[in-house]
Amino acid sequence: VIAPLVGVLGGMGPAATSDFYATLIRRTPAIRDQDHLRVVIWADPSVPDRVGAVLDGSSDPYPAMLAGARALCGLGVTIAAMPCHTAHVFLPRLIADTGLEFVDMVRETARVLGGRPNSGPVGLLATRGTLRSGLYQRRLGAVGLATVTPDEDTQRQVDRAIASVKSAQLAEARQAVECAVCRLAEAGAHSVVLACTELPVVLRGPTAPHPSALGPTAPHPSALELPSVIDPTELLADAVIRRYRAAR
Amino acid sequence: VIAPLVGVLGGMGPAATSDFYATLIRRTPAIRDQDHLRVVIWADPSVPDRVGAVLDGSSDPYPAMLAGARALCGLGVTIAAMPCHTAHVFLPRLIADTGLEFVDMVRETARVLGGRPNSGPVGLLATRGTLRSGLYQRRLGAVGLATVTPDEDTQRQVDRAIASVKSAQLAEARQAVECAVCRLAEAGAHSVVLACTELPVVLRGPTAPHPSALGPTAPHPSALELPSVIDPTELLADAVIRRYRAAR
Numbered sequence: 001v002i003a004p005l006v007g008v009l010g011g012m013g014p015a016a017t018s019d020f021y022a023t024l025i026r027r028t029p030a031i032r033d034q035d036h037l038r039v040v041i042w043a044d045p046s047v048p049d050r051v052g053a054v055l056d057g058s059s060d061p062y063p064a065m066l067a068g069a070r071a072l073c074g075l076g077v078t079i080a081a082m083p084c085h086t087a088h089v090f091l092p093r094l095i096a097d098t099g100l101e102f103v104d105m106v107r108e109t110a111r112v113l114g115g116r117p118n119s120g121p122v123g124l125l126a127t128r129g130t131l132r133s134g135l136y137q138r139r140l141g142a143v144g145l146a147t148v149t150p151d152e153d154t155q156r157q158v159d160r161a162i163a164s165v166k167s168a169q170l171a172e173a174r175q176a177v178e179c180a181v182c183r184l185a186e187a188g189a190h191s192v193v194l195a196c197t198e199l200p201v202v203l204r205g206p207t208a209p210h211p212s213a214l215g216p217t218a219p220h221p222s223a224l225e226l227p228s229v230i231d232p233t234e235l236l237a238d239a240v241i242r243r244y245r246a247a248r
Numbered sequence: 249v250i251a252p253l254v255g256v257l258g259g260m261g262p263a264a265t266s267d268f269y270a271t272l273i274r275r276t277p278a279i280r281d282q283d284h285l286r287v288v289i290w291a292d293p294s295v296p297d298r299v300g301a302v303l304d305g306s307s308d309p310y311p312a313m314l315a316g317a318r319a320l321c322g323l324g325v326t327i328a329a330m331p332c333h334t335a336h337v338f339l340p341r342l343i344a345d346t347g348l349e350f351v352d353m354v355r356e357t358a359r360v361l362g363g364r365p366n367s368g369p370v371g372l373l374a375t376r377g378t379l380r381s382g383l384y385q386r387r388l389g390a391v392g393l394a395t396v397t398p399d400e401d402t403q404r405q406v407d408r409a410i411a412s413v414k415s416a417q418l419a420e421a422r423q424a425v426e427c428a429v430c431r432l433a434e435a436g437a438h439s440v441v442l443a444c445t446e447l448p449v450v451l452r453g454p455t456a457p458h459p460s461a462l463g464p465t466a467p468h469p470s471a472l473e474l475p476s477v478i479d480p481t482e483l484l485a486d487a488v489i490r491r492y493r494a495a496r
Contacts, residue, residue, distance in 0.1 A: 003294075013281040018270045021291075025262045031415040033261040036293035040319070041269075045284035046251075071288070071323055167279040 003038065004247040006240055007077030007100065009068050011043035012050060012061075012084035013166045016197035016233075019204065020083035023237040037244050040075050042068040050086040051129035062090055069098045079103065079243050081236055083197045085136075086129040103239045106135050109193060109232040114143025116191075121146040123189030123227060125158050125180055126196045136195055148189045154180050158196075165198035173202040185227045193230045200231045251286065252495040254488055255325030255348065257316050259291035260298060260309075260332035261414050264445035264481075267452065268331035271485045285492050288323050290316040298334040299377035310338055317346045327351065327491050329484055331445045333384075334377040351487045354383050357441060357480040362391025364439075369394040371437030371475060373406050373428055374444045384443055396437045402428050406444075413446035421450040433475045441478045448479045 006024075010017030021041060030036050047068070048059035065087065072080060080100040082088065088106050095102055113119040122145050124136050137147050150158060158180050161173040177199055181192050194200050254272075258265030269289060278284050295316075296307040313335065320328060328348045330336065336354050343350055361367040370393050372384050385395050398406060406428050409421040425447055429440050442448050 011281065011284070011286070014273045014284045014287075015270075018266065018273055021269065021289075022263075022266045025266055026416060032411075033259070033293040033295070033414055036259070036262045038259070038294060039262075039289070039291040041287070041289040041291065043269075043287040043289065045281040046286060047281070074322070075319055163280075166281055168274060 004078045004244045005076055006037050006039045006244060007072035007075070007080040008039060008041040008043075009065065009072060009080060009082040009087075009094075010041050010084075011045040011068075012047055012082075012087050013198060014043055014045050015165050015168070015201050016083050017041060017043050019201045020081070020197065020233050020237065023233050024240060027234065027237050028241055037241065040072060040077065042071050044068050050084065050089070051127045054086060054089055054129035054133050061087065062093065065090060065094060066097055069094050069100055073098050073100055078247065079240055081105070081240050083233060083236060085195050085197060085232070086127045086133070088135055089129070089133045103236060103243065105232050105236040106139050106195075108235050108239045109195075109230065110136070110139035110143050110145075112235050113140065113145060113191065113193070113230065119145060119191050121148050121188050121190060122230075123148045123150075123181070123184030123187070123192035124195050125150070125177065125184070125192060125199055127162060128155065128159070130195055131155075136193065148184050148187045150180055150183060151187075154183045158199075161202055162196055162198045165201050170202055177202050181227065181229060189227050191228045191230055193232060195232060197233050200233045203229075252326045252492045253324055254285050254287045254492060255320035255323065255328040256287060256289040256291075257313065257320060257328060257330040257335075257342075258289050258332075259293040259316075260295055260330075260335050261446060262291055262293050263413050263416070263449050264331050265289060265291050267449045268329070268445065268481050268485065271448075271481050272488060275482065275485050276489055285489065288320060288325065290319050292316050298332065298337070299375045302334060302337055302377035302381050309335065310341065313338060313342060314345055317342050317348055321346050321348055326495060327488055329353070329488050331481060331484060333443050333445060333480070334375050334381070336383055337377070337381045351484060351491065353480050353484040354387050354443075356483050356487045357443075357478065358384070358387035358391050358393075360483055361388065361393060361439065361441070361478065367393060367439050369396050369436050369438060370478075371396045371398075371429070371432030371435070371440035372443050373398070373425065373432070373440060373447055375410060376403065376407070378443055379403075384441065396432050396435045398428055398431060399435075402431045406447075409450055410444055410446045413449050418450055425450050429475065429477060437475050439476045439478055441480060443480060445481050448481045451477075 052058040164173040412421040
């Protein structure tokens with residue numbers, strides 16, 4: 001049996017990668033160092049813009065992503081994770097080119113939501129690239145769930161919230177994300193997926209409660225019941241931990 | 249010019265490594281992903297106990313550390329960091345065996361403290377291994393600073409606080425660390441070094457203010473002026489960022 005080694009293809013962006021690693025540690029049952037997972041993180045934030053690549057082909061992140069995946073391969077990684085939703089557009093190609101066993105975060109989120117009663121319609125907070133790619137719409141559609149996406153005004157707020165994580169300005173971002181969750185609820189969402197790994201960072205921010213605690217504290221102007229907020233970063237971490245323990 | 253690549257020899261322990269990476273990101277001036285540092289993190293928490301190795305030779309972490317450092321070497325790392333003070337006992341051997349350009353966290357902390365007016369005597373909160381090794385006592389002595397170490401009762405609290413980070417039980421640990429800072433102040437320390445990378449994690453914990461904000465909020469039974477708390481994790485991050493920017 002080869003000792004498992006988790007490989008993280010990260011840096012897209014760095015704060016999201018750091019948040020994924022912290023989540024992996026927090027959710028691993030452990031009382032000493034040696035109970036934790038062996039992890040190697042390739043965090044190259046110089047990877048060209050993923051969103052532009054999907055929207056209009058104005059950039060090509062793939063060669064840099066492939067170089068990172070090959071570095072992980074060379075280190076003997078047995079379970080791989082990529083905490084960036086937009087980059088999942090390139091996942092099939094990356095798997096084909098490297099043979100790395102990636103846990104697919106979009107598939108995992110759809111699997112979990114598909115197994116819950118009353119999950120849909122599902123609101124999507126994501127980059128324009130992720131939304132345009134249809135990745136979530138297809139995966140959720142396959143488990144019988146309809147999706148709700150933000151109107152242009154709300155999407156602009158989501159874009160700004162994502163950018164604010166990359167420049168470490170979290171204070172304003174939190175209100176924007178909470179507001180976007182409410183808008184999607186008004187548009188019929190029963191649950192909302194934080195389908196960009198920068199978004200859970202906003203809600204976990206320095207003084208923020210855990211995302212799962214969002215419901216009761218978020219401001220909501222109407223009498224709507226607030227949707228449950230789904231954090232794919234946690235679902236990805238849990239799936240990696242399960243696979244690691246199964247392989248050991 | 250080779251593009252710089254930061255290598256982190258981590259996992260000792262995982263939460264400290266995650267905290268170092270988060271600190272590196274937080275302290276890098278950036279408005280977009282591409283402004284951040286290229287980083288690769290080797291986080292192997294299965295490295296045998298460093299403290300036992302120093303205290304009585306009951307474990308040998310060196311082969312696992314060397315394997316990690318060689319993995320970083322093979323990836324083209326140009327600047328290396330190891331966010332574990334006790335492991336710094338092995339740093340000269342690691343540098344000799346790999347040629348990696350490590351930023352020495354103990355040396356960096358001594359340099360910064362040596363340049364400040366009224367830094368000493370310097371209190372040390374660390375593992376028993378770090379204290380026994382004399383690493384800090386020698387480096388600080390070389391810049392003319394005396395050191396103060398905890399009494400047995402306080403050291404037991406420090407040991408427990410460090411262990412609590414490794415098992416993600418932060419609530420009690422905070423009070424223990426604050427209490428230990430006070431004890432060292434009573435024993436004459438003007439400043440206190442958090443000379444174990446798990447300790448800043450305690451003070452940065454979920455609801456905790458930043459370590460630098462500790463002073464005014466820490467409970468102190470006497471009328472003593474509280475010492476300034478020095479966080480070598482931040483000093484290591486700042487030194488890595490400076491070297492990276494100089495190399496680019």
